Amino acid sequence: MLTCPVCAQPLTRREKQLSCDHHHSFDQAKQGYFNLLLNQAKKSKQPGDNSEMVNARSRFLNAGHYQSISDAINQMAIDLLWQQQDTQVLDLGCGEGYYTQRLHHALSDHQIDHDIYGLDISKEAIKAACRRSKDLNWLVANGKKAPFSEHGMHLTLNVFNRIMPDALKQLCHPEGRVIVASAGAHHLQQLKEAIYETPKFVEFDAIAAMGQHFKHEQRQSLDFVIKLPPASTQDLLYMTPHAWRSSPQTQQTLLSQPQLALRVQINLDCFSPIAETTAS
Ligand SMILES: C[S@@+](CC[C@H](N)C(=O)[O-])C[C@H]1O[C@@H](n2cnc3c(N)ncnc32)[C@H](O)[C@@H]1O
Numbered sequence: 531m532l533t534c535p536v537c538a539q540p541l542t543r544r545e546k547q548l549s550c551d552h553h554h555s556f557d558q559a560k561q562g563y564f565n566l567l568l569n570q571a572k573k574s575k576q577p578g579d580n581s582e583m584v585n586a587r588s589r590f591l592n593a594g595h596y597q598s599i600s601d602a603i604n605q606m607a608i609d610l611l612w613q614q615q616d617t618q619v620l621d622l623g624c625g626e627g628y629y630t631q632r633l634h635h636a637l638s639d640h641q642i643d644h645d646i647y648g649l650d651i652s653k654e655a656i657k658a659a660c661r662r663s664k665d666l667n668w669l670v671a672n673g674k675k676a677p678f679s680e681h682g683m684h685l686t687l688n689v690f691n692r693i694m695p696d697a698l699k700q701l702c703h704p705e706g707r708v709i710v711a712s713a714g715a716h717h718l719q720q721l722k723e724a725i726y727e728t729p730k731f732v733e734f735d736a737i738a739a740m741g742q743h744f745k746h747e748q749r750q751s752l753d754f755v756i757k758l759p760p761a762s763t764q765d766l767l768y769m770t771p772h773a774w775r776s777s778p779q780t781q782q783t784l785l786s787q788p789q790l791a792l793r794v795q796i797n798l799d800c801f802s803p804i805a806e807t808t809a810s
């Protein structure tokens with residue numbers, strides 16, 4: 531299932547090492563993950579989210595503010611996979627692993643036999659994921675060239691990440707599914723209203739972003755209000771690009787509120803791959 535990022539041959543695991551027939555080998559880090567990110571594939575020294583962003587995300591998610599999103603993803607996954615054997619599951623851009631670990635528990639609770647991988651380009655995020663659980667397969671790797679054999683994933687999650695349709699297509703089993711979680715038009719409405727003079731309420735078009743390789747199967751929309759204490763508002767500001775665009779005064783005003791009522795509007799979309807037609 532896992533393939534070598536250098537030569538694309540299958541990787542075999544021997545204890546704490548993965549290696550291919552061409553003698554490329556990758557040692558397991560002491561925290562438990564494998565780093566399959568090649569140096570030349572890195573655009574920066576520390577790609578992806580940094581440790582402050584990762585820690586803020588962990589605190590925010592652990593406080594349970596987005597638990598209903600995770601529950602809805604898990605229910606969608608269970609409905610898709612309940613009859614599946616030997617299920618291969620990937621959380622692409624898993625961050626610090628909140629959704630991955632909860633999905634693993636939900637599938638296990640429903641006796642859905644599965645191997646689950648959490649992959650992220652940020653080493654800091656994967657180190658935090660290892661602190662969540664040692665039972666999952668955590669990988670530092672580039673999702674654009676994810677190190678898996680082609681068309682093997684029965685389910686791939688893409689939660690609040692940039693969509694990489696070509697990579698998703700390569701990964702997806704012909705009978706597989708991709709679940710995409712993305713922001714609806716009014717997601718974090720009150721935060722945007724506080725930060726921007728003329729806030730834009732535009733929905734992310736996940737169906738267009740998935741391109742012509744995928745058929746849209748179903749959508750579930752979630753729309754609810756969370757009530758954030760200042761510490762969680764601060765964490766949310768760290769984890770979203772909105773914070774970088776807000777002035778210190780705006781941040782102070784937001785943080786001085788004993789409770790911020792915030793609209794959460796999310797779309798969960800499920801996609802299936804469209805079979806390639808071979809030219810005759
Ligand atoms: C907005 S965060 C979402 C993390 C997680 N899915 C969540 O919702 O908590 C986006 C994640 O994508 C990761 N990322 C960005 N580019 C990536 C790539 N090319 N391959 C893998 N992960 C990537 C970042 O490091 C970050 O953890």
Ligand SMILES: [Zn+2]
Pocket residue numbers: 534535536537538539550551552553554
């Ligand atoms: Zn190799």
